[in-house]
Each structure stands twice: as C-alpha cells, then as structure tokens.
Amino acid sequence: MIVTHPTSLIKAVEQATTATDLIAAVQALAEARLEIGIPTLIAVLGYNNPAAAVIAVNGLVQLGKVAVSPLLELIDDYNYGARAYSIRALAAIADPAALTVLLNAAATDFAPSVRRAAAKGLGGLRWSQLPPEQVYPAQAQALETLLSVAEDADWAIRYAAVVGLQALATSKSFTHDLLATQVSAKLDRIVQTEPDLSVKARAQLAQQQLDKCVGSQLEQPSEGGSA
Template sequence: MTHSDLLSSTIRELDRARTTPDLIQATRSLSTLKDLKAAPKLIEVLSFNNPAVGAVAMGGLIALGPDVVPILLRNLNAHDYGARAWAIRALAELKDPRGTDVLIQALQQDIAPSVRRAAAKGLAAISGASIHSPDRTERCLQALIDAGEDGEWVVRYAVAYGLEFCLLHCRLLGSIRDQASSTLNILAGESEEVGVVRLRAKLALQRLKAS
C-alpha cells in the first residue's frame, strides 16, 4: 500500500467512526501519518464538538509544524466557535508570526470567550518568539493591554498571564512597558471584581518584581 493509499484509507476509517473511542483512534492514526494533506480533515474534526477528539486533532495539526499555518489560516471556521478555539490554540502553540493578525482580530472581535482567551495566550507566545521584530511584539502587547477591559474574566485572566510573559521575555521600552504594568496593576486592584483575576495579576506583579 502506498502512502497515498494509506492516507485515503485512514480518512475513510475516520469517516466511518461513530463512537468517541473510534473517533479518537481514527484521528490519532491520521495524525500519526504527519502528512500535510491530512490537515483539511484534521481541521474538519475540530468542528465535531467533541473535546477529546478535538484535542487529538489539534495535536496532529501542531505536529505538522509551520507548513500547516497557511492551511489553518485559510480554513478558520467562521460559524463554529469551538472549532475556531481549537484552531487558534494550534496557531498559538506553533508560535508562527503569520498568525499574528488573525490572533489580534480574534482577541478584539470574536464573540466566544474561549477563542479570545486562546488568542491572548497565542499573542504572548508569538511576542516571545519575535525578538527580532519589535514592531510585532508591540502590536501583540498592545492587543493584550486593550483586552484588559474584556467583559469576560477568563479573557482578563489570560491577559494577566500574557502581560507577565511579555514583560519577562520581551525587550520592551518606553510607554508600552508602562502601559502593560499599569494594566496589571488595574487587574490586581479592587476595581477588578473577580478574585482569581486579581490573584493572577498580583502573582504576575510579584514575579516581575523578583525578576
């Protein structure tokens, strides 16, 4: 059996799967091939509304490396926030700068808190991997600062993490660094109504002070 035949056979196996265990096994088999031609099918799996299967598919996409980024960007599901969240998380793990604009847009505009949260973490990762592109780093950080006023606490929690990461790992100068520190102080203050967000922001400030 040629590799192409194996790929086709594995995709058919996935199409026939109905139970969660069978879907997990078939998705894992497809991921193991590490074939870029499997990417569209793995992206389709992200929309199955099954977290266990989605996690396997996301791992398979990440394993394909930077070459999968353009495929992910072309196939973001505008109608399924769960699938978008998995795809955004994959882009975040890949830390590829080509995902910057999509992640910023997701953080600013996506209706799903889970997508915005994933985007915040992804922007922090990209900023840390963009040491030779200060403009990109600043764009990522500015998006995180703006998201400090997000209406969902899970997003603000991710922002606190992201700002800490950026301030610890990126070369930031001038007003942008001051704005990031100011946002953390706001999140750590009494105006923040959610306790876990305050605690996460305070932890970030403590780690920054100790660094």
C-alpha cells in the same frame, strides 16, 4: 511491521461511524504526522467531538509550521467551537504569521472561548521568527490589544489577557523598555482595582514573574564586563 497508507488513515477518519472509532482514527492520523492529513485534522475540529478535537489540535501542533497556513485559510467563521480549537492550535504553534488573526479574534470575536484562546496566544508568539525591524511594531500591536482585552466585562477573558501580558513581557524577544513599562503599570492597576480574586491573583503572579525576568536580565554581565 504493518505500514498503513496515508489515504487509509484519512478515510478512517472520514468514514468513522461511532465516537470511539472516530477518536481512534484521529489518534492514528495525528500520530502519523502527515502533511497530507492536515485538512482532515482541521475538519475534525468541527465534528462536535471534544476528545477527537483535542487529539486533532495536538496533532496539528506537532506538525508545526506547515499547519499554520491551512489553519489560517480554513478557520471556520460559522462554528465557534471549531474556531476556538483552531486558535488554540495556532497559539500553541506560536508562528507570528498568525498575529493578525489572533489580534482580531482576541478583540472582536463574539465567542468567549475564541477570545480567551487568542488572548493567551498573543503573548507567546515566536517573535524571533520575524525580521528584526518588524518585532517592535508587532509586539506593540499585541500589547495594545491585550491592554484593551484586560478591561473586558468577562472575568475569564481578563484572566486570559493577564496570561498573555505575562507571556509577552517575559519573552526573550521583548526588550523594549516602553512596552515593558506599560505591562508593569497595567499589572499594578489590575492588582489594585480588579474585583475578581482569580484575576487579581493571576496578575500578582505575572508581576512576580516579570520582576524575576527583569532581575535576571540585570544580573547578566554587560558587553565587555566580567561575570
């Protein structure tokens, strides 16, 4: 069995001279799941090689929580493509430490791809990782941003906001009735007034999933009750 030294995997990425070599090197580094390789994987996000970037995103997601702080620290303010990939990785890892970055990206980033990725990611954060007293305020922030983004002029961003709203409202940690009512009312309004058929259809699907989620909660026996 051949064991490749971690620094060799990193150098292979940095020294790749063709797109094919770069993809192979990034794949090898991602599969190794090395914490020391995280900055290199993040750098690949800005290499203008979509195939390599997707592999790097998947590698970062596999590394999970240890990749969150480096991703937050190394987000590229100048390369929106790299920034979009970083946001996609943070959204997939779903660590609530990324909440502030996702909120700002969804609401204010000039790049539509970044805003879409952030909006989708906002709803799917692992809220249970927060202290209990922080869950409701954090979810309220996410909801406020998603409700605003759902009014965007770009249909694709509105679509992403609907995806985020569904993920938020169907989360096991999303139990506050007031927030759930706001999501339901917003989805109803989108279904009634949305001019884009894709967004309207996605809102209808979100409604169905939310209704199913509420129904399953109602079917659960109350504390002390019988099944």
